[in-house]
Amino acid sequence: MTEERFTALILAAGLSSRMGEFKPLLPLGGTTVIGQAIESFRNAGIEDILVVAGFAAERLIPVLQEHQVEWVINHEYEQGMFSSLRAGVRKLRDSCEAFFVLPADHPFVRPATIIALMKAFRLCDEKKLVFRPSYRGQRGHPPLVSSALLPDVLGFDEKGGLRKLLARYDEKTLNVVCDDPGILIDIDSQKDYRTAVEQYEDSNCQPVFD
Secondary structure (H helix, E strand, O other): OOOOOEEEEEEEOOOOOOOOOOHHHOEEOOEEHHHHHHHHHHOOOOOOEEEEEEOEHHHHHHHHHHHOOEEEEOOOHHHOHHHHHHHHHOOOOOOOOEEEEEEOOOOOOOHHHHHHHHHHHHHOOOOOOEEEEEEOOEEOOOOEEEHHHHHHHHHOOOOOHHHHHHHOOHHHEEEEEOOOHHHHOOOOOHHHHHHHHHHEEOOOOEEOOO
């Protein structure tokens, strides 16, 4: 079943300066890093996927067309990731009740984790606004953020980005425990990428980091 109330925002506008190559288009498990991130959401039943492009957008957009996902251009991508988040949330549908935020270089999140976050959002009786996946006591990506926080995202102008903003709502955050080391793993450097490729299991499209 398609989860129409939820939107996946994948942030892929950065410079990839530490990597030295454009991270979203690096090969991974028969697809690309961005392709793996997209398929994780699709396999969790989410079709409303919006990718924020910026740097090297002319290279990324043809790949997004192949995956049949929507995109928006962040022309201010050099200002950092939070500028991409703002560009994305401005394009959310009115029907969106909550949105995931996933940097494109975190492609290993399991669909089961995404499903667990949506279930927590539906079933939570308390007035929680943020749902964070947690593995062995550590929070990771992607947070699921209630659309009630959209004005706060658009109006936030402090240093620290999303981490600083979500810290304001720690009392309204629910940690969702999951058996998924992928929520903590990003591809930030050539070493990270080589490790990911070496440890990737083609048989079930999941990395082995345990």
